[in-house]
Amino acid sequence: MTRRCTAAFLFALAIAAGAFAQNVEEEGGASQARTQAGKGYTAALVMDMNSRRILFEDNIHTPFPTASMAKMMTLLIVMEEIRDGRLQWDTAVTVSPRAANMGGSQVYLRAGSVWPVKNLVIATMVHSANDAAQALAERVAGSSEAFADLMNDRAQQLGLKNSRFVDPHGLPPDTPGGPQNVMSAHDLAVLGIELMKHPFMRQLAVIAEMPFRNGTLERIYNPNRLVNPSRPEYYADATGIKTGYSAPAGYCITASAKRGDIHLVAVVMGAATSRGPQSSFGIASRLMNRVFLEHRVVTVVKKGTPVGQVTVANGRAKTVQALAGTDVKAMVERGSEKNVKVSFSGGAVNAPVRQGQAVGTVVVQQGHEIVARIPAVASSAVSQQSWWRKFWPF
Numbered sequence: 001m002t003r004r005c006t007a008a009f010l011f012a013l014a015i016a017a018g019a020f021a022q023n024v025e026e027e028g029g030a031s032q033a034r035t036q037a038g039k040g041y042t043a044a045l046v047m048d049m050n051s052r053r054i055l056f057e058d059n060i061h062t063p064f065p066t067a068s069m070a071k072m073m074t075l076l077i078v079m080e081e082i083r084d085g086r087l088q089w090d091t092a093v094t095v096s097p098r099a100a101n102m103g104g105s106q107v108y109l110r111a112g113s114v115w116p117v118k119n120l121v122i123a124t125m126v127h128s129a130n131d132a133a134q135a136l137a138e139r140v141a142g143s144s145e146a147f148a149d150l151m152n153d154r155a156q157q158l159g160l161k162n163s164r165f166v167d168p169h170g171l172p173p174d175t176p177g178g179p180q181n182v183m184s185a186h187d188l189a190v191l192g193i194e195l196m197k198h199p200f201m202r203q204l205a206v207i208a209e210m211p212f213r214n215g216t217l218e219r220i221y222n223p224n225r226l227v228n229p230s231r232p233e234y235y236a237d238a239t240g241i242k243t244g245y246s247a248p249a250g251y252c253i254t255a256s257a258k259r260g261d262i263h264l265v266a267v268v269m270g271a272a273t274s275r276g277p278q279s280s281f282g283i284a285s286r287l288m289n290r291v292f293l294e295h296r297v298v299t300v301v302k303k304g305t306p307v308g309q310v311t312v313a314n315g316r317a318k319t320v321q322a323l324a325g326t327d328v329k330a331m332v333e334r335g336s337e338k339n340v341k342v343s344f345s346g347g348a349v350n351a352p353v354r355q356g357q358a359v360g361t362v363v364v365q366q367g368h369e370i371v372a373r374i375p376a377v378a379s380s381a382v383s384q385q386s387w388w389r390k391f392w393p394f
Contacts, residue, residue, distance in 0.1 A: 040278040042250065042270030043185040046287050048331055049193050049256065049263040053371060054186075055291045063162040063182035064269050067244030068105070068128045069254050070170035070181040072188075072195050073151045075125055078117070078136050079198045080154075087140065089118040098144075099134040104171055105223070106131040107214055123212060125204040127220035128243065130169040137168035144168050158194060160187040172246040180248065185267040192241045192254040192265050205240025205256070226255055226281055233281045237292070241265070243280070253280040257288050261297035262331060264288050298337055300364050300372070301328040308344035310359045312382050315351030321379040322346060322359050330364045330372040341365045344376055353382040 042064050046056040054060070081087035092114050100111040107129045109115065115135070123132035137147035144167050151165035162184035173180050183191070195201050208228035212220040223245075225231040226238040237257040244252040250270035257264050266288050271280040301307065301324045308322045322344060332340055346360020353359070357378045364372040 040272055041268050041280070041283055043267070044269070044283060044287060045185040045189055045267045046291050047186075047189045047193075047265050049196070049265050051331070051372060052190070052193070053331070053369075055264075055295070056287055057185075060185040060267075061162055063164065063184050063187075065172070065246060065249035066170050066181045066183045066188070067172075067246040067249035067252055068130075068170045069183070069188055069242050069244040069252055070151075070165060071124055071128060071133050071168070072191050072242050072254065073154065073165060074133050074137060074147070074168040075121065075201065076191065076195045076198075077147075077150055077154055078121060078140065079195070079201065081140055082117070083198075087117055089116065091117045091139070093117060093120055093135050093139045095131070095135050096138055099131050099138060102130040102134050102169065102171065104130045104169075107212060107220060108217055109135060109214070119212075121200075122204060122210075123220060125201065125242075126207050126210060126222050127212070128223055129220075130171055133169040155187070155191075158190060160184075160190060163187045163191075170244060170246070170249075172248050185269055188254045188267045188269075189265045192256060192267075196240060196256060202239065205242075206238070224253065224255070226253075226257075226285070233279075233285070235281075235285050235288075237288075239263075245274070251280040253284050255281075255284040255288070257292075259292045261329065262292060262295060264291060294333055295331050296334050296337075297329050297331050298340070299327055300330050300340055300342055301362060303327050306379070307342070307362050307376050308346065308360065310346050310378070311348040312353055313348050313350045314385050315353065315382040316385050317382045320349075320353055320359065320382050322376040323379050324362050325358070325375040325377045328362055328364055328372055328374050330366070332366050332371065336366065339366055340371075346376060349378075351382050351384040353378050355379070355381045 043059040045060045047054050095109040095113045097111040100109050105128045107123045109131045120132040120136050123129040137144045141147035147168050148165045155163040165181050166179045170181050206227045209221045223243045225233040226235040237259045239256045239258050241254045241256050251274050252269045255266045266284040268280045268283045303326050305324045306321055307324055309319045310322050312320050343363050349359050358375045359378050360376040362374050362376050
């Protein structure tokens, strides 16, 4: 049964009272700029996390300031450093004076204090701590500037064409008009999907609050209220990922949610307010709800179903049957399931052919849109024809 979620949409950006006062003051400028633009946001997108099929889009390739959503790239690089053995969870990180004085959302790291990588990752992902992100970047690359080069290199590898990074945290520039991190809604969605491939990131993304002792600080809080059951904007299907706010960026979120077999990522950039239906939370919830309600996942073809014949060159058999390599599941609009078409594409293959060898592709289309692709495999082995058969076929 489809669950319907309602939201009152309140965005809490401040953990400390001083930060709250600063953000309230900054909100006016961001809100006014976007009201004048005639929209409640600058860009919005919903994407299927499995197929990366775009299900809703509005201005999704224009780069805008990311605010703290840039930390997704910081965390991705750190997770890949750990995966590749260049960094350990218990690696000691000494906090520099620069990191200790980052400001904004922070866990109040003291200059000269030493923290394990894992604690700093938790602080960055759950609390969006700028000081922790800076400390991690310095540990990996030596400086935030050198780390930004790594961020830009990784963005290029991921095909993020409308992204530019200058720091690991996303704070606004010290001087108006200065360089800052920018990404498009499409790039943010792809980055969020990549980050959520790491199990520890998925675990942290749904934590609303947790203990984190550092002097007088005893707990940290996730600014993503979609994952907090105690908040009116709680979205029961939410699985993450990262929020952001600054005066240049407005209120932003890269959200994810799973309902049944559908797993979505939604990006809202430049929302005008932290409260009400036009908040980043409210917009993201509505967009994802609409996709959940209007779509369903169907099994179009089961694994092992014959899908076509493939010509075999120089084989003892002239053809081999092609089978669906896996179940073919597709997210389709409700009521239009009969419009789904399955086709097989594959050219000739050379013998010998192994059983289970990829011999083509099964393509699922709804109208003119391709909604799924999976490999087709050979149903049986085909050995190579003996050379003399070419001259004496009998």
